[in-house]
Amino acid sequence: MSEPQRIVIIGGGLAGAGAAAALRERGYPGEVLLFGADAHRPYELPALSKGLLIGDAEEPDWVRDQNFYTEHDVALHLGTRVTRIELGARLVLDAAGGEHRYDRLLLATGSKPRSLPVRGADLTGIHTLRTLDDALALRAAFAKADRVVIVGSGWIGSEAAAAARKHGAEVTVVGMETTPLESVLGPEVGGVFRDLHTEQGVRWRLGTSVADFVGDEGAVTGVRLTDGSVLEADVVLVAVGAAPETGLAHAAGLDLSEDGGVCVDAFLRTAAPDIYAAGDVASQFHPKYDRRIRVEHWANAKNQGEHAAANMLGDHEPYQRAPYFFSDQYDLGCEYRGLANLDTDRLVVRGDLAGREFLAFWLNENRVTAAMNVNIWDSGDALKHLVDTGTPVTDDQLLQGDLSAIA
Template structure:
């Protein structure tokens, strides 16, 4: 396949920026255009709900230094939104009406925060956390707030709860499941996070559903639960997940998957010739798993963005990396590798859940499907090897043996 003369990237987040930078680092000499709706240069998302929200830093982790894009002849158009893709004419139209031809196109449009379809769900003043501006605004409000209500106990919700407690804000978390992070981690490991937050003063409203968002006479936002309970706070954060931004892809006739993402093959190609998709929107035919995989985590955006470079330049190499994510909450640090079904895979624990120093393994047919290390940092390479190879490992070795020697 011939090397293209012009590549257009839609999306200036980590995935799109990693691809653009990677093209230059791999020696691509053609034109590179990046269209991004955000006014800021590309940055990484994890610090928004961690260091920046905690107040440990005032800036995100920038993908590259400010001068990198111009110095490497990357046309970075910040604050410019792509509005239409014409795959027949091979061009992208932006909000200014300008048209941009392409030989190959990469979609890296990311996700937006989900809302709850309940009365008051669109009230002004409800907070979400997805952008740098969101994080700065939310941090300043938490510094002044006496009470906060967080709707949703996933990764963003629990990290935001930890940050709010750092700012001495009273926190109530509302979650329809019976434990935080239950679907991802299963009951025994989810309880570790529940108990840790409770010890730090977080109040839980578990098994509770939001019936309505409200606003008091003094303007304070509030939440009415389905059982009639009324919760008020100086801050209400809605953290109920993210939805992939696939409107452009859908309107252009690209195939969508059942998980809501853009369908891509093992090499991250969409159903339309010379159009690729990476990051949050990519529903990937991963060679290692029995179903399409769509992952909304930092490593997936970074690694898929870097990997797709060779394919944009004419190769067709499958993307093989396992999903990976991490969190830092209070004194707990954690890394998770792989893709488990916490409801059905067998959980094996090495270490002490109560002490929050352990490694959790999820096994299917005796093979390691996922592994999570909590406050244990000696076995990262071994865990990656086990998960990537889906190795068959006996439980005695997992709980007591030499993990570094497992092959």
């Protein structure tokens, strides 16, 4: 593989900006063009639903400081929407009419919040949370709200519920699952989060969904559920997941997967010559799992962006990291590593579920497929080792043994 003269990156989030930084850190001397639709310089997303939304932080975590891009000769095109990719001509076209040739191209377009296709969805006071501006607007709304309804009982919905309670609002969470986070953690561990929020005053309307939104003079006043009941609301957050931003890829004729992402191989390459994808938008054939997976968490965006940069410069290494994410809600902090199949994996818990200090392991054939630490911070390396290596273990080892000694 000859060294490219120009690398174009579409997407100004963590994956794209991390890739640009990694190119320079590896000594790449050619041109680097980074296009981001957001007007802000690249930032990380976790703080948007945590410290920034609560009010503990005034800024997100920036991927690099203000001067990095100029000092490292990264052409940063902020507030610039790419409209088309021409594969044959190796061109990227932007909304201002610019045409930009590429030798290698990285798609890091991320994802966008899913909306609810119901009546009243366009009322003011209904929010989604994906960008810095979204987070600032939602924080201001929480600070003034008496009644907040959050639609969605996943990670964003749960963290936002904690933030809204910190601001003093009454909070009701609506979710289709019977337990919050059930699709990721199962009912037993998900129940820990349900009880935590209940203790903090959050009300739950689970096992139901939204029929429509109720409004007055263009502003939301309530959420009507499918059972006919109406929840009064000054502010509504719709947090029902995200969809990968694949419009450019689809229009260019790139293959999309059943999970909605852009198909890439183990090396993060698409089927089109010299085009890679990383982060939320990438549906990767993962060697560890022997199938395609698409991961929307912070660590995946960070690590895949850097990995794609290396492979664009001639490395030929498969991306094999297991998924990782973290969450903070009230006084609960947790980390999750791996990828459990709740239909087949069994749960082993070490510690105190009720006291919210425990380790949770999901096992398949006595191998740890995923592990989670909750308010326990000295076991991260051991849990990572168990997940990464698939070392056979017994329940007794997990429940009572020295986890760091399991080889």
